[in-house]
Amino acid sequence: MMMFRFYLGEFFKKLRIVSKHPYFGFLVFGVVLLTLRLLSLAGIVSASMMKPLILTMIYAVVALGFSLLLGYGGLASLGTAGFVGLGTYFIGYFSGILGLPFALTLVIALGGAVVLGAIVGFISLRIEGMYLAIITLGLSEIMKEVFKSFEVFTNGVDGLDFRNFALFGRPVSDLGVDLIIIFVFILLILCTLNIIKSPTGRALLAMKNSDSAAQSMGIGLMKYRLLAFVLATIYAVIGGMLYMMDQEFSIPTTWSLDFSLNILAAVVVGGAQSITGIILGTFMIFGLNNTVLKNIAFFRTYPDATWILSGLLIILVTMFYPGGLIRLLVTIKAWVLRTVKKWRKKWRIHRYGEDD
Amino acid sequence: MLEKILLVVASLFVVYFVVDFCFFQKQQKRPVYQQRLINGLLLAGILLSFYFAIAAMTPYLFIQIVLLNIVEMCVLILATTGIVLIFKTSVTTNFAQGTMATVGAFSAAKLIIYLTANTGYPMATKLILAMLFSAFISFLIGLFVDTVIFRHSRYANPVGKQMITMGLVLVLLGLMPILFGLLPLTIEAFSYDTQIFTIGQNIFVVPNHNLYALAITVAMLVVLFLALRFTKWGLGVRATASNETVAGMMGVNTKLITAMSWAIAGAFGGVAAFLFAPVGSSVTVSFMTPVQVNAFLASVLGGFSTFGGPLVGAVLINLFQTVASFFNSVWTNVIVYVLILFLVLAKPLGLFGKKTAKKV
Numbered sequence: 001m002m003m004f005r006f007y008l009g010e011f012f013k014k015l016r017i018v019s020k021h022p023y024f025g026f027l028v029f030g031v032v033l034l035t036l037r038l039l040s041l042a043g044i045v046s047a048s049m050m051k052p053l054i055l056t057m058i059y060a061v062v063a064l065g066f067s068l069l070l071g072y073g074g075l076a077s078l079g080t081a082g083f084v085g086l087g088t089y090f091i092g093y094f095s096g097i098l099g100l101p102f103a104l105t106l107v108i109a110l111g112g113a114v115v116l117g118a119i120v121g122f123i124s125l126r127i128e129g130m131y132l133a134i135i136t137l138g139l140s141e142i143m144k145e146v147f148k149s150f151e152v153f154t155n156g157v158d159g160l161d162f163r164n165f166a167l168f169g170r171p172v173s174d175l176g177v178d179l180i181i182i183f184v185f186i187l188l189i190l191c192t193l194n195i196i197k198s199p200t201g202r203a204l205l206a207m208k209n210s211d212s213a214a215q216s217m218g219i220g221l222m223k224y225r226l227l228a229f230v231l232a233t234i235y236a237v238i239g240g241m242l243y244m245m246d247q248e249f250s251i252p253t254t255w256s257l258d259f260s261l262n263i264l265a266a267v268v269v270g271g272a273q274s275i276t277g278i279i280l281g282t283f284m285i286f287g288l289n290n291t292v293l294k295n296i297a298f299f300r301t302y303p304d305a306t307w308i309l310s311g312l313l314i315i316l317v318t319m320f321y322p323g324g325l326i327r328l329l330v331t332i333k334a335w336v337l338r339t340v341k342k343w344r345k346k347w348r349i350h351r352y353g354e355d356d
Numbered sequence: 357m358l359e360k361i362l363l364v365v366a367s368l369f370v371v372y373f374v375v376d377f378c379f380f381q382k383q384q385k386r387p388v389y390q391q392r393l394i395n396g397l398l399l400a401g402i403l404l405s406f407y408f409a410i411a412a413m414t415p416y417l418f419i420q421i422v423l424l425n426i427v428e429m430c431v432l433i434l435a436t437t438g439i440v441l442i443f444k445t446s447v448t449t450n451f452a453q454g455t456m457a458t459v460g461a462f463s464a465a466k467l468i469i470y471l472t473a474n475t476g477y478p479m480a481t482k483l484i485l486a487m488l489f490s491a492f493i494s495f496l497i498g499l500f501v502d503t504v505i506f507r508h509s510r511y512a513n514p515v516g517k518q519m520i521t522m523g524l525v526l527v528l529l530g531l532m533p534i535l536f537g538l539l540p541l542t543i544e545a546f547s548y549d550t551q552i553f554t555i556g557q558n559i560f561v562v563p564n565h566n567l568y569a570l571a572i573t574v575a576m577l578v579v580l581f582l583a584l585r586f587t588k589w590g591l592g593v594r595a596t597a598s599n600e601t602v603a604g605m606m607g608v609n610t611k612l613i614t615a616m617s618w619a620i621a622g623a624f625g626g627v628a629a630f631l632f633a634p635v636g637s638s639v640t641v642s643f644m645t646p647v648q649v650n651a652f653l654a655s656v657l658g659g660f661s662t663f664g665g666p667l668v669g670a671v672l673i674n675l676f677q678t679v680a681s682f683f684n685s686v687w688t689n690v691i692v693y694v695l696i697l698f699l700v701l702a703k704p705l706g707l708f709g710k711k712t713a714k715k716v
Contacts, residue, residue, distance in 0.1 A: 127701070134652045134653065138697060142694060149690070256645075265523065302534050304533050305530045307527070311525070313523070315505060318512060318519050319512065
């Protein structure tokens, strides 16, 4: 018994140290998601609840990449939809139609993402601020038109089917796809965490606050802007590939301005500089309507009405909480702590009397 | 002939990129002669390719297609004007311009249905009333947006302001099906007849709707530019555009000026959507999106710093589309957008943009 208590104490001591590690929270989050998915297998969590959650994770991957641009690089881009669409068509064409092995598809897709990101990065060197959003919007429109017209690659306006996803020559079941998505999601969160805590992330942050100051500190604009766009494009393409694995269908009309705006909304609403904030924001914009709101009759008649909520959230958050909802949580936490402290002090005074 | 055009354009851009990359990292500011060289090359490239293109499709066909596309041009010009007007006073690019206009068009279509059911007005009266109503509704939305939202977010950074307008797009997109139902509505054209001109031996056909649209657009633009030049409001707009704080100190009521600019921009959008609806077949939630995208590109192409530049940009985009659609109707938009992308890369401040000094 003594030994057991000793080991328990040691364990909690270790746990306290481990839980301070920045990875810890996200790993626990991953385990929770995994458990939820496995529970839905047993029928404890309903599948109609799980599907939107998986989709939200895919969007969160895209949003993470976008936050590197907006939250850290300070570059507003509206080209996200085009890049995600490109990811879906990469896997749909190379893996689905041509039947290449997945590893090769991944290499091609990542190569494509790097090239495309570098092109947009070069554009961003010439065109800044508000104009960049417009030009990337134009770029996204170009890609949408290409998706519509380049029928060999994308099957045109009818949309591209992608079934029988195979990994190492073996077909992957729905459960397998979901596990892959959860794994990639957690992996990319950890990647993002590493990037933003590294010198690269600091350089991006410096660049966001002031170009001139960053340059005078020896941060090359060209290198870091290209890097930011390449990273964001890679995340978007990976998100697109995951989307194709999950939804098994991609059609050009999905990859329009609305999608880019929603990703932007997710990042802005949650808080562009915090990973927890981005996950929260993505859930608010993409997950909430499919898990909770669709049970309300009003939103079932007018499915687009959920956009009102996202729009209002964006407007209110930008006007009053530029740091995002995560800042609101921090404020609330501080307020609660303060109130608790105040009442404890009052209680002490009541219990032991005022000390003079 | 197509090869020739592509050759000219491609060679010019290759020259440009070589010049650009040679001096890109070495110098922050280019010497004036290089700038002029690049501008000259680009201008020559555009003019040459235009000349070749028009020669290939014959001037007669070119003019005929332009005449058929007048409505699109007018709509684009009106939308662009609205965007520039808002940019001048609020220093933000209004992504909700198209959506605000769509609400106007929807209410106009509803008014037409109401008038047809309840009164015996002739079609022309109904349409004019509907157009005014469309402009009025968009006017109110513009006013509302400025007084309720933008007046209170003056200290948000430019990208933040942009995001507010994007949020507005989502709100309006969500509201429209609730207010106007889920079905697309229609707005009739002013007239479905056509005019036939004979110049020399060529016969040109113009739909009457195009002529009315052109008349309305020209009238609105003339009034706007006269107002900007000669009225107190115009002076206020120009003062606010140049420096909002100082204008406020000098006794300009900047709040009113900004609100009126939003409202007038909204009204321009409303008229544009009304004119575009008969061409774009029906009024749906996103029928103004292509116009919106083109209007943005036109503003960037012309440069936001002048009022006239974006209008030239709008006309240019329309001409590009006219020429490109003759050669390849499937890839029209891709060709035009890529061309604009290259033009903007060459001149980041737009064709008529002026460089403003930035304080660090």
